[in-house]
Amino acid sequence: MKSIFRLCVLLCAFACNAQQKGSFLNPLLTSGPDPWVTYKDGYYYYMHTVGNHLELWKTANMAKLGEAPHKNIWTPPATGPFSKDIWAPEIHFLRGKWYVYFCADEGDNQNHRIYVLENSAADPMEGTWEMKGKVSDPADKWAIDASVFEHKQKLYMIWSGWEGDKNGEQDIYIAEMKDPFTITGKRVRISRPTFDWETHGDLNDPKLPHVNVNEGPEILKHGNKLFLFYSASACWTDFYALGMLVADGNSNLLDSASWKKSTKPMFLQSPETGVFAPGHNSFFTTPDGKQNWILYHANDNPGDGCGNKRSPRMQPFSWDKNGMPVLGKPVSVKTPLRMP
Template identity: 55%
Template sequence: MCLIFVCGLSFAQQKTFTNPLLTSGADPYSTYHEGYYYYIHTQQDRLVLWKTKNLADLKTAEKTTIWTPPENTMYSKELWAPEVHMIDGNWYVYFAADDGDNNNHRMYVLENTSGNPMNDRWKFKGKLSTPSDKWAIDGNVFKHQGQLYMTWSGWEGDENGRQDLFIAKMKNPTTMEGKRQKISTPTYDWETRWEGGPDVLVNEGPQYLSNGEEVFIVFSGSGCWTDYYTLGLLQLTGEDLMNPENWQKHNTPIFAWSKENGVYAPGHNSFFKSPDGKEDWILYHANDNSGDGCGGKRSPRMQKISWNKDGTPNLGTPVSTKTILAIPSEEK
């Protein structure tokens, strides 16, 4: 009787958790669909998808490699920051990749029309680019008032020296439409900070966020290899997302490292809602130690966020790995 009882407890869903969710995993992203979260992060040489009812249970969740790129192509290596989306009834994964030369990073997309993203029915649909066809990483796809957009981090020209944020309309989930527009460039000290080296001019990892009225893009500033990797905020002040003048950048970061909590370089985030739709949460990666850099020590974490009276997001402070958190609220 005791053994059965204990076994029963072992299969019960955990109601609390501590970060990190996995020992390693940069650029975490998830999509909630029909009772399950579909989660993905950077693996460099392949795309792996997790399926779970509770993101706190990622360590034991079902997972499968959905796509491995063919060798000797312009998208065979350095697969970064994948995102999984359900758009108009079909599944899509967006990711950046190159041929081993960072100068050739561009955005690409896969499509799965089978209804089941955990199978091998993924088809490579090609490169996503505007007519300028410049360096691009960290694409985030979202719908606003029925129009599909992508925002990403890119170079204005053909040389590495500064990463700006761009936006473009999409004709459909696999095709860009028209020219890109630059909506942010790194200017504040927290977007350029790297102690012990030259200024690092980086805006990357843009993520759409809305409270139902206000529209924002949360992005990462400074180099991911520094302890000072941090999140900033763009706020839409007009109706046209393609007008750069309608994006106002807040002059201070909204989520930064916490030496007190032992969390360094928190960034490249995404957002999700709880299963009951009542809570907003942030997914992000961070390091446990100063100087851990931009490699395999970055681990995925999550915590609940709130909203300020002025409608802006309040992300709080990155919590310690010792902090016990309640899982996202469930359907009753």
């Protein structure tokens, strides 16, 4: 009987160990605001806001991001228009080359603009990153959180910006690009914060500006629909959440009427699971394309604000019968998730 009991204990331990090896817990890193990931040739390439340089991670499994090699791929000059406040970098493979888009200024937030680097190496962890300069439409207003996507052989940039020259509201803009570093034509505003859940900005603190926010736009394609997810309300509030615009794939994406906004947030804080201010997301699939995942940052406690307490997390999501994304609720950091 003792030998049978020992065998059962060993089998149980083996099964439990196998289960642990097949699962993971959020967060993926202890800190990492504004996470972004893209996939190519068997590897995921990940970035987040570091602030004073650009860091790139490479991994075959996003659940093991904490074990992945990473390196500083670009350090800004000591002075100049893109020397400070380097936010929201994204790496993209476009038309045979790698590009990293980021926003920066010289130390004055009013001068934040979008910049791009280019690398022709097959592996973006290698090669040389060349500054291609500022990416701007003719208006050249304050701009952050750029993302780029291709649709029907056309290239588009989406970003968050000011309509004028004063802070107070951040809107979502789109413009067509003739190449990965040149916008052609005027920007088009496709979203501005109008619902209550988009307009939490002052946190009852007179030291903080009151701003109504739409920022961090990201594209998700499914069927013949384009979904543009964005972050709403100020990032220093717990009300930071994800909103969504939808456009038909055959519509004119440069026509603001083509984009229909959801009246309710799609992903928001979950005090019952201990997740606050979830936002600034991206999406990825497993290599076989069968599983869909959302990557986002969030805080563990209310009032943690818009700093380095924000950590990257990921969880699977699904689609409903109408082809609409169902993101669910942010998962607790204590909840094991099956590895993708």
